[in-house]
Amino acid sequence: MEKVPITRQGFRKLYAQLIYLRRVVRPRVLEELQEARLYGVKIDNQQYLLAREQHRMLQREIDDLQAKISQCEIVVGGKFLVRRVTFGARIAVLNMDTGQVYHFQMVGPFESDVRNGKLSIDSPVGRGLMGRNPGEEITVLTPAGERTYRILHVDF
Template sequence: MDRIPITKEGYEKVKAELERLKKVERREVIKAIEEARGHGDLSENAEYDAAKERQGMIEARIAELESKMARFEVIDTSKLKGDKVVFGATVKIENLDTGEIKTYKIVGPDESDISKGYISIISPIARALVGKKVGDDVTVIAPNGEVEYEILEISFD
């Protein structure tokens, strides 16, 4: 069974989602099913069908999260330090062709969010950055070709 790296913050978010699904969403859908049953003939009851479909989606998501949580390896990024890029590091890089500067935090696959600058450890750019130091040039193989970056800064929260 493969371990899935995740930050403490990411783990807490997944845990909160699982609790919400079990304690709130599951109860709400059960009530909706009971209410729809009260409307009579189930064979032509769209409310019942929708509630049963929603219940299936909730139960599938609960099973998925429980499976993932069993495989999570929680990494306390507050204790990380050093001069190399590792899981949990925040890295400032410059595109050597365009001069564009971006900052990314390397996180687990379940917490990546490019709008926040969080990239998955399994993404091509993170895989290229891991193990490198400030000043190193990195080549990332992207869908539209190779992109060259220079690492400007590495920090840890």
Template sequence: MEKIPITRNGYRHLAAELLHLRRVVRPRVLEELQEARLFGIKADNQQYLLARENHSVLLRKIHDLETKLAQCEIFVGRKFTSKVVGFGTWTVVRNLETGETLRFQMVGPYESDVANGRLSILSPVGRSLMGRSEGDEVTVFTPAGERTYQVLEILS
């Protein structure tokens, strides 16, 4: 099984979400399911059918989080030199077409959130930026079209 890189905070977030689903949400869903069973297990008991569906959705979420956590490998400290874009580094780039300046932290796919400045190293832009130095220009073929970025600054 291939390991997926994740930061310590990202791992803690996933583990906390799993714990919440197991300790808070699952007992509530099971209680709803038991309550709905009191009216009988029939095809016309919509409350039971909805509770059963909610239970199966919850089990899928829990299984998905367990699988993600099993695949994760926490990266602690720097594995790259400080002047090269790598996992965990903060990178400031400029879109050369629009002039827009963006600041990203390079993270794993399970904790990616571009709106909050967390860019996956497996995304098209992330893959292109990995290993680049300050001043390098990168052309990326994204679903929205071709983009050209210049690496302005790399922060640890």
């Protein structure tokens, strides 16, 4: 099984979500299921069917989080002498087409959230930026079309 890089903060967030689902949400759903079961396990008992489906969905979500956590490898970065784009780096890039500047932290796919400035190293733009130095321009084929970016600076 291939390990997926993740930051400590991202791992803690995934783990906290798993604990919340197990300790808070699951007991509520099981209680609703038991309550609905009192009316009988029949095809016409919509309350039971709904509670059972909620339990299945919750269990799928818990299983998914457990699988993600088992694949994670926490990457702890230090101060690097080389100023190039790597996992955990905070970067500023300029979209050459629009002139807009974006600030990102390079993270793993499980904690990626572009709206909050976390860019996955597995995304098309992330793959194009990895290993590059400030001042370099890259052209990336994205789902929205071809984009050209210039790396303004890299911090750790």
